[in-house]
Amino acid sequence: LLATATAAWQFRASPATAGYWLCLVALLVSPVAYPWYLLWALAFVPLLRGEAGWTAIAWSGTIGMSYLMWHAPTWRMSSGAG
Secondary structure, three states, X not given: OHHHHHXXXXXXXXXXXXXXXXXXXHHHHOOOOOHHHHHHHHOOHHHOOOOOOHHHHHHHOHHHHHHHHHOOOOOOOOOOOO
C-alpha cells in the first residue's frame, strides 16, 4: 500500500487516480474481501479519464457470481471434487 502511494506521488497522479489504485491494492492484499467491498472502487470510475476504470468494472462483475455461489445449497465449485 505504501509502495502504491509512493508510486502515485512520484508519477503525480490525480487524486482520483491515486485513490482508485490505493483502493484496489488494499483489496488485493487484504486477508478478507467480501463482494461488496468492490463497490468502493466503482465510486472512483466516473472520476477517471480514459480506460483507467476497466479493472474495477471487471472485478465488480464478479459480485453477482459470488452471491450465486454464496447462496447455493452447497459451497462446491464443481460436482466432481471430493
